[in-house]
Amino acid sequence: MPTARPLPADDRDLESFATVLAEELPDNWTVEYHRHEHAEDQLRNAEDVWDLDKVAAAIAESPLGADAYLIGENGTRLYVVLHPRHEEEALVAAMAPVDAVPEAFSGVREPDGIAVPLDPEQAAHAVAADLLPRYDIALAQVRHNAMNPPQPVPGARLEQVVMTWRKDGSLAAVTTARPAAEVLLAEGFAWEAAASAYVLGGDDTRAQAHAVQATGARLARLGISTALRTAHRPTTDLALPAPPSGTHASTRTR
Known part of the structure; x- marks a missing residue:
């Protein structure tokens, strides 16, 4: 690893940090920097983030x-x-591989991200010692699952999250699976005790659409299908990611 190159005190912006972090990591890395002009830019760029935590x-x-x-x-x-x-x-x-089918993520624990100091050398050490090894393990499991898909068990119960439109335009999701609940909370749903459901507000339908798409993608990686009830549907069209084969839901998108 090359000699540390700490950032100047007046240059601690993201682009500079990412550039020096790339130089400190083992092997060769390139950097792509994206400024978010609109809220949907943030959600779109993060669609493949392989994390259910911070x-x-x-x-x-x-x-x-x-x-x-x-x-x-x-x-x-x-x-x-x-x-x-x-x-x-x-x-x-880490970001999930884009060439793996949703079924391959079933049963694979996401290699959640980490907080690192704004010191590139220390950050690179944490990424190389903690994040990358866990990513490699998760990726190997996904590759193995993709090459050895499990055979469906006749009569087996499949986990599913059911989302229902409410009259006020919000979306209520019902699940009893803890991993699914963690995904819902991470993507902006909030527990509403009166409804016994996780609720996503409908004030911003564009943000709501992105949240639902991201939720569906993450649930699909866990082998959990998503069903959308259309008793009340706003004008924004939502495309949910497809669940593992053998289940019924709308088409998967990235």
């Missing part, structure tokens, strides 16, 4: 302004943003 929460809850991709020579992609709540930290997460 990074997913930051994406769902905070305007981040910009993000960066670090792309390794072997195809590994890392997602980097400044921490919205801690000025001296950044968040780094």
Whole structure:
């Protein structure tokens, strides 16, 4: 690893941090920097983030302004943003492979991202020692599942999240599976005890659409299908990711 190159005190922006972090990591990495002109830019750029913890929460809850991709020579992609709540930290997460079918993610624990200090050398050490090994394990499991798809068991019960439009334009999701509940909360749904459901507000239908698409993609990776009841549907068209084969839901998108 080359000699550390700490960032100047007046140059601690995301693009500079990501660039130096890429130089500090083992092997060769390129950097793509994206500024978010609109709220949907943030959601679209984060669709493949392989995280159900602090990074997913930051994406769902905070305007981040910009993000960066670090792309390794072997195809590994890392997602980097400044921490919205801690000025001296950044968040780094792995991004899921785009060439794997949803069924391959079933049963694979997501390699959740980490918070790192805005010191490229320390951050690179944390990424190389913690995040990348967990990503490699998860990726190997996905590749194995893709090459050895499980055979369906006749009569087996499949997990499913049911989403229902409400009269006020909000969306109520019902599930008893803890992993599914964690995904819903990470993508902006809030538990509403009176309805016994996780509810996503409908004030901003465009943001709602992106949240539903991201939720469906993450649930599909966990082997959980998504069903949308259309008793009341706003004008915005939502396309849900497809569940594992053998279940019924709308078409998967990225």
